[in-house]
Amino acid sequence: MDINGLQIASIIFSVSMAYFAYYCYRKKYFGLVSLFVWTLIFILLIFTTIFPEIFAPFKSIFKVARLFDLFTVIGLFFLVVLTFINFIHLQGLKKKLGHYVQQDALHQHKNHHNTEGEDTGKTTSEEGTASGDGDIL
Amino acid sequence: MSYRIVTPILNEEKYIRKFLESFPEKHLPHLILVDDGSHDKTAEIIKADYPNITCLKHKINLGKGKSLETGALKAIHDKADIIVFMDGDMQHNPEDISRFLEVFQKHPEVDIVFGARKIGKSMPLIAFLGNKILTISINLLFRYLLNDTQCGFRAFRSKVFNKIRWESHGYSIETEMIINAAKHRLNYKEITIDTIYLEGYKGTNIFDGIVILLKILGWRILKFFKS
Numbered sequence: 001m002d003i004n005g006l007q008i009a010s011i012i013f014s015v016s017m018a019y020f021a022y023y024c025y026r027k028k029y030f031g032l033v034s035l036f037v038w039t040l041i042f043i044l045l046i047f048t049t050i051f052p053e054i055f056a057p058f059k060s061i062f063k064v065a066r067l068f069d070l071f072t073v074i075g076l077f078f079l080v081v082l083t084f085i086n087f088i089h090l091q092g093l094k095k096k097l098g099h100y101v102q103q104d105a106l107h108q109h110k111n112h113h114n115t116e117g118e119d120t121g122k123t124t125s126e127e128g129t130a131s132g133d134g135d136i137l
Numbered sequence: 138m139s140y141r142i143v144t145p146i147l148n149e150e151k152y153i154r155k156f157l158e159s160f161p162e163k164h165l166p167h168l169i170l171v172d173d174g175s176h177d178k179t180a181e182i183i184k185a186d187y188p189n190i191t192c193l194k195h196k197i198n199l200g201k202g203k204s205l206e207t208g209a210l211k212a213i214h215d216k217a218d219i220i221v222f223m224d225g226d227m228q229h230n231p232e233d234i235s236r237f238l239e240v241f242q243k244h245p246e247v248d249i250v251f252g253a254r255k256i257g258k259s260m261p262l263i264a265f266l267g268n269k270i271l272t273i274s275i276n277l278l279f280r281y282l283l284n285d286t287q288c289g290f291r292a293f294r295s296k297v298f299n300k301i302r303w304e305s306h307g308y309s310i311e312t313e314m315i316i317n318a319a320k321h322r323l324n325y326k327e328i329t330i331d332t333i334y335l336e337g338y339k340g341t342n343i344f345d346g347i348v349i350l351l352k353i354l355g356w357r358i359l360k361f362f363k364s
Contacts, residue, residue: 101197102207103193104195109191109193133252
C-alpha cells in the first residue's frame with residue numbers, strides 16, 4: 001500500500017481531532033452522543049484516507065475525473081452545512097441572550113424602585129413607575 | 138397625553154451630566170435612559186446624581202436597536218401614549234421634544250413623526266452622501282417619502298409599536314422602523330430639527346451604511362416575495 005504525504009497529513013489531522021473531541025468530552029463541553037458522532041466522523045475520514053479506492057465506483061456516477069475532486073466537493077458541502085447550522089444556533093442564542101438581558105434590565109429597575117418604595121414608605125404605583133409581574137417583552 | 142423619551146447611552150460618564158443639565162426640567166421625569174452595557178460609571182452617576190430619572194442597564198452591550206426596544210417596552214409598561222426616541226450623544230436639541238408632541242396633539246391621525254436634520258455645513262460630507270443614498274433608496278423602493286431616513290430623533294404612538302417593532306440590534310433600526318411603517322401605511326409627518334455634530338462621533342460609519350443598504354435591498358426582495 002502506497003501512502004503519500006497528503007494522506008499522512010490527513011491521518012495526523014483526523015487522529016488529533018479525535019483526541020481533541022475526547023478532550024472536550026472529558027472537560028464536559030459536550031456529552032457522550034456528541035463524542036460518538038465526532039469520533040465516528042474522524043474514523044470515517046481516516047478510513048477514506050487510507051482506502052480511497054473503495055469509493056472508485058462513485059467516480060463514474062458523479063462524473064468526476066479524480067476521487068480527490070469528489071472528496072473536496074463533499075468536504076465543501078459538509079462545511080457549508082456546518083456553517084449554516086452554527087449560524088442558526090448563534091441566531092437563536094443571540095435572541096435568547098437579548099431577551100434575557102432586556103428582562104434583567106427591566107426587572108432590576110423595578111426591584112430597585114420597590115426597595116426604595118419600602119424605604120420611603122412609598123409604593124411603586126404612587127411613584128408612577130412600573131408595576132405588575134411577569135414577562136413584559 | 139402621557140409620553141416617554143427613550144435615550145440609549147454607552148460609556149458617557151464624561152458627558153452624561155452635561156446632557157442631563159441641558160435637558161428641560163419639564164421633560165426630565167419622562168426620560169428613560171438605557172445604558173447599553175457601559176464599562177464606565179455612567180449608570181452609577183445617573184443613579185447617584187439623578188435618582189428620579191429612570192435608568193435601565195443592559196449587563197452586556199446589545200446594540201442601539203435592542204436598547205431602544207428595552208426603553209420602548211418600559212414606556213409601554215408605564216402606559217405612555219407617545220414614545221420619543223432621541224440620541225444620547227447631545228446631537229439633538231431636547232427643546233425639539235415639545236415640537237414632536239405638538240404634532241401629535243394637532244394631528245390625531247398621525248402615527249409617527251420623523252425628525253429631519255437640516256443640511257448645512259456642519260454635516261460631514263460622508264454622512265451627507267451616505268444619508269442621501271439610503272434616503273433615496275428607501276423613497277424609491279418603499280415609496281415612503283422622507284428627507285432624512287437616518288435621523289434617530291423621532292416619535293410614535295405607542296399603539297403602533299407592534300407594527301413598527303424591529304429585529305435589528307444595531308444602527309439599521311431607523312431604517313427597519315421606516316420600512317415597517319411603510320408596510321402598514323402608517324400616517325407620518327416630518328419636522329426639521331437642529332443637529333450638532335460633536336467631536337468623537339459614535340454613530341454610523343461607512344461600513345454600517347453599506348450594511349444598511351444591503352439590508353434595504355434584502356427587505357425589498359422579501360417584500361416582493363411576500364406580496
